[in-house]
Amino acid sequence: MRAAQLKAVLPRELLASVVVFLVALPLCMGIAIASGMPPAKGLITGIIGGLVVGWLAGSPLQVSGPAAGLAVLVFELVRQHGMMMLGPILLLAGFLQLVAGRLRLGCWFRVTAPAVVYGMLAGIGVLIVLSQVHVMLDGAPKPSGLDNLAGFPAAVAEAIPTLGGGLGWQAGLLGLSTMLVMYCWDKFRPQTLRFVPGALLGVGLATVTSLVLALQVKRVEVPENLADAIDWLRPSDLLNLADPQLLIAAFAVAFIASAETLLSAAAVDRMHSGQRSDFDKELSAQGVGNMLCGLVGALPMTGVIVRSSANVQAGATTRLSAMFHGVWLLGFVLLLSSVLQSIPVASLAGVLVYTGIKLVDVKAFRALGRYGRMPMFTYAATALAIIFTDLLTGVLVGFGLTLLKLAFKASRLKVSLIDLPQDGEMELRLTGAATFLKVPALTQVLSTVPAGTTLHVPLSNLSYIDHSCLELLEEWGRANAAKGSTLVIEARGLKRRLEGRVRTTVGIGSAPPVT
Numbered sequence: 007m008r009a010a011q012l013k014a015v016l017p018r019e020l021l022a023s024v025v026v027f028l029v030a031l032p033l034c035m036g037i038a039i040a041s042g043m044p045p046a047k048g049l050i051t052g053i054i055g056g057l058v059v060g061w062l063a064g065s066p067l068q069v070s071g072p073a074a075g076l077a078v079l080v081f082e083l084v085r086q087h088g089m090m091m092l093g094p095i096l097l098l099a100g101f102l103q104l105v106a107g108r109l110r111l112g113c114w115f116r117v118t119a120p121a122v123v124y125g126m127l128a129g130i131g132v133l134i135v136l137s138q139v140h141v142m143l144d145g146a147p148k149p150s151g152l153d154n155l156a157g158f159p160a161a162v163a164e165a166i167p168t169l170g171g172g173l174g175w176q177a178g179l180l181g182l183s184t185m186l187v188m189y190c191w192d193k194f195r196p197q198t199l200r201f202v203p204g205a206l207l208g209v210g211l212a213t214v215t216s217l218v219l220a221l222q223v224k225r226v227e228v229p230e231n232l233a234d235a236i237d238w239l240r241p242s243d244l245l246n247l248a249d250p251q252l253l254i255a256a257f258a259v260a261f262i263a264s265a266e267t268l269l270s271a272a273a274v275d276r277m278h279s280g281q282r283s284d285f286d287k288e289l290s291a292q293g294v295g296n297m298l299c300g301l302v303g304a305l306p307m308t309g310v311i312v313r314s315s316a317n318v319q320a321g322a323t324t325r326l327s328a329m330f331h332g333v334w335l336l337g338f339v340l341l342l343s344s345v346l347q348s349i350p351v352a353s354l355a356g357v358l359v360y361t362g363i364k365l366v367d368v369k370a371f372r373a374l375g376r377y378g379r380m381p382m383f384t385y386a387a388t389a390l391a392i393i394f395t396d397l398l399t400g401v402l403v404g405f406g407l408t409l410l411k412l413a414f415k416a417s418r419l420k421v422s423l424i425d426l427p428q429d430g431e432m433e434l435r436l437t438g439a440a441t442f443l444k445v446p447a448l449t450q451v452l453s454t455v456p457a458g459t460t461l462h463v464p465l466s467n468l469s470y471i472d473h474s475c476l477e478l479l480e481e482w483g484r485a486n487a488a489k490g491s492t493l494v495i496e497a498r499g500l501k502r503r504l505e506g507r508v509r510t511t512v513g514i515g516s517a518p519p520v521t
Contacts, residue, residue, distance in 0.1 A: 015324055021201075022322035023330030026069050029203040029316045030331060031338065033361075035226060035346070036354035037072040038305055039141060040134055041080035043089065045226050045346070045354075046235035048072045049339050050304040056332015059295040059307065064287025065271035066325040067278060069313035070295060072305040074361050075126075075266045076259065078133045079397045080305060083255055085149055089303070093239040094247050096300030098256035100293045103264055107290030115264045115289070121384040122404035123269060124370045126262075128385065129392025129400050131365025134358055141355035142181030143174035144224050151393050177223040177352035180216060184208035184356030201320055205357045212353035224351040228343050232336075237303030258398045259296075259306055267292050267309035274311070277318045312361075380411050416470075419444040421451050431460045437467040442474040452482050458490035465497050 030052050038048030048071075055070035063070070083092060106112070136154035137147035143165045148154045165174025184205075191204035216223055229235050246252055271283040288309070295307050317327055339346070366389075374381040384407045392400030419438040426433055432455060440448070455461055463479060465471060483493030 015326070018321045019324055019326040020330060022317055022320035022327035023334060025201045025203070025320040026313050026317045026322075026327060026331040027334035027338075028206045029313050030069070030071055030335065032203075032205045032209045032349075032354060032357050033074075033310075033312070034072055034335070035349070036358045036361075037074055037077050039351060039354055040074070040077040040138055040358045041072070041305055042084040042147075043080070043092075043305060044228075044235060046228050046232065046339070047304050049228075049335060050232070050235060050302060051299050051307050053332050053336045053339075054295055054298050054302075054304065055307045056328055056330070056335060058298060058332075059291045060325055060328030060332060062287075062291035062294060063325060063328065064284035064289070064291060065274060065309065066281055066283075067314060067318055067322055067328070068267075068271050068274050068283070068288070068309040069317050069328045069331065070267070070292065070307050070309050071313060073263075073266060073308040073310050074134060074358070074365065075130055076263060076306050076308065077358075078130050078392075079255075079258060079262065081137070081147070082396060087252065087255075090237065090243060091246060091252065092305075093237065093300045093303050094243045095252055095256045095259060096296050096304075096306050097239060097244075098247060098253070098300075099259040099263065099306065100296030100298075100300060102257065102260040102293070103296060104290050104293030106260075106264065107286045107288070107293060110286045112264075112268060112285030112289045115261075115268045115285075118265050118269070119381075119384065119404070119408045120370075121374055121381040122388055122401065122408060123265065124367055124374070125385040125388030125404055126392065126397070126401055128366045128371075129389035130397065131362040132389065132393050134362030134365070138355040138358045138362065142178055142352045142359065144177040144352060145174065173222050176216075176221045177350065180212045180221070180223060180350050181352040181356035181359065183215070184212045184353045185360045187211055188357070188360050201316075203316065205360075209349060209353045209357065212356070213349050216350045216353075217348060221350075226346050226349045226351060226354070228339070228346045230343055232339050232343075239301045239303065254398070258401075262397070262401070263292065263296065263306055263308045264289055270309040270311040270314060274309075274314045274318060277315060278323075280323055380407075384408060384411075417441050417443050419447070421447055423451055423454065426462070428460075430458060431462065433462045433464065435467070436463070436465065436471075439469050440471040440475040442472055445474055445478055448475060448478060452478070455486075455491070457486065460492040460494060462494045462496060465495065 034048035034052040035045035036048075038045045041048075052071040059070040080092065083095060106115075133151045136151045136158075139158060140147045140154060140161050143161050145161050145164075148157050161174070165178055167173075167175065185208070187208035188204035191202075191207055195202075195204070215221075247256070267288065268285050271285060271288055275283050292307065292309070299306060320327070322328075371382060371385055374385055384404055387407055388400050388404035390400075391403040416439055419436060419440050421444070422435045424433045424435055434451065434455075479493065479495065483491070486493075
């Protein structure tokens with residue numbers, strides 16, 4: 007960028023970067039807590055997402071950092087394998103993303119069915135809510151969503167002074183007040199203050215209230231020196247990747263992070279008329295970012311639509327805003343860590359509960375109804391499978407249902423028998439895909455053809471025909487020839503590959519068209 011161009015855009019980019027920084031600050035810490043990690047880990051990921059991925063990104067207006075969409079998966083990984091195992095998992099996941107970008111596979115991560123994506127986000131949202139309501143009461147989340155749900159009454163009872171004698175009610179009120187502020191700010195935000203994020207306002211008010219009233223609540227623990235929060239990857243940790251469970255986890259992180267990033271990039275492109283996203287370059291940049299996060303023991307990152315939309319709405323036009331937001335995060339952690347240590351954990355949990363509720367997109371569920379019941383069923387099944395099992399299983403259920411739908415549509419065949427104007431002539435009209443699954447239906451229709459009929463079978467409306475259907479037609483022609491019937495297969499208009507199959511199997515090429 008030339009000096010004159012830089013001078014022209016710099017003020018606008020600086021303003022946008024401050025807005026994104028204010029949005030990212032509470033979310034980085036809150037998502038880290040929801041992931042079962044120290045808040046500083048989320049801040050490190052946000053810094054890398056700004057400084058490194060912002061510089062390399064193929065989607066210049068997208069902002070990267072820790073995302074709620076991966077919080078549930080990371081929480082499961084940390085619980086099962088420990089925090090130190092997250093490093094090698096992220097290193098491999100980032101490497102897979104980098105290779106996928108170099109191989110120009112970015113577009114393939116965008117073919118994920120919307121019903122699966124929305125269902126995945128809804129399931130994640132429910133799990134975040136179920137886990138963070140415990141944190142809002144200064145408690146600890148349980149291992150699974152069902153455990154969190156079952157343990158909620160006891161957690162509430164323990165927080166009430168007259169029942170459990172605890173002080174969790176103070177934290178709970180701070181969390182609820184944070185959510186209330188965010189909701190009211192979203193609904194009634196003044197136009198002049200549209201760039202002030204509700205999450206920051208809610209957390210700020212909760213922090214001031216807790217300090218003024220000297221409330222006894224848990225507060226954010228951030229080291230005075232950011233270097234103390236870095237857990238460098240040890241070479242010996244890489245040997246653990248021989249564990250199949252860790253390999254599967256790395257592939258899961260790579261896939262979900264890539265899909266979420268590229269879907270976010272596509273959404274950002276629709277918000278502005280500037281430079282379009284290079285999805286392969288963006289995928290490679292995310293890979294580099296996640297490899298660095300693995301090396302320093304931070305959270306995984308994705309492109310985040312909340313921060314990215316704030317970036318565009320604040321007037322950003324270049325990648326500088328994303329990079330500067332990383333600078334502000336780094337400077338704040340280095341110079342004002344004591345401010346972060348005053349923030350109540352319950353307030354950040356309130357931010358996550360509010361975010362989790364918004365992930366359950368009811369409008370998207372209703373919109374899927376325009377395409378039939380199957381997308382709505384896929385949405386619900388994916389979400390429920392994630393809630394009752396785990397994230398990976400839920401996503402596989404969603405993909406399985408999508409593949410079943412494709413297989414069903416690919417195997418559909420419409421068979422109709424039509425009388426032609428010429429005496430003794432009929433047409434067997436086939437539309438769709440003629441596979442072995444349709445042999446019984448085809449046999450039943452052929453059995454109704456009267457003896458002595460000349461049967462025309464045009465194949466031009468078929469997308470596919472296999473040998474079983476071709477052999478059935480051939481057998482019918484031979485069996486009914488003695489009864490005076492004639493079979494005329496018309497391959498005109500059929501794809502050359504399928505026409506060759508007709509000649510090979512039945513021995514009949516293109517017949518004259520029916521007149």
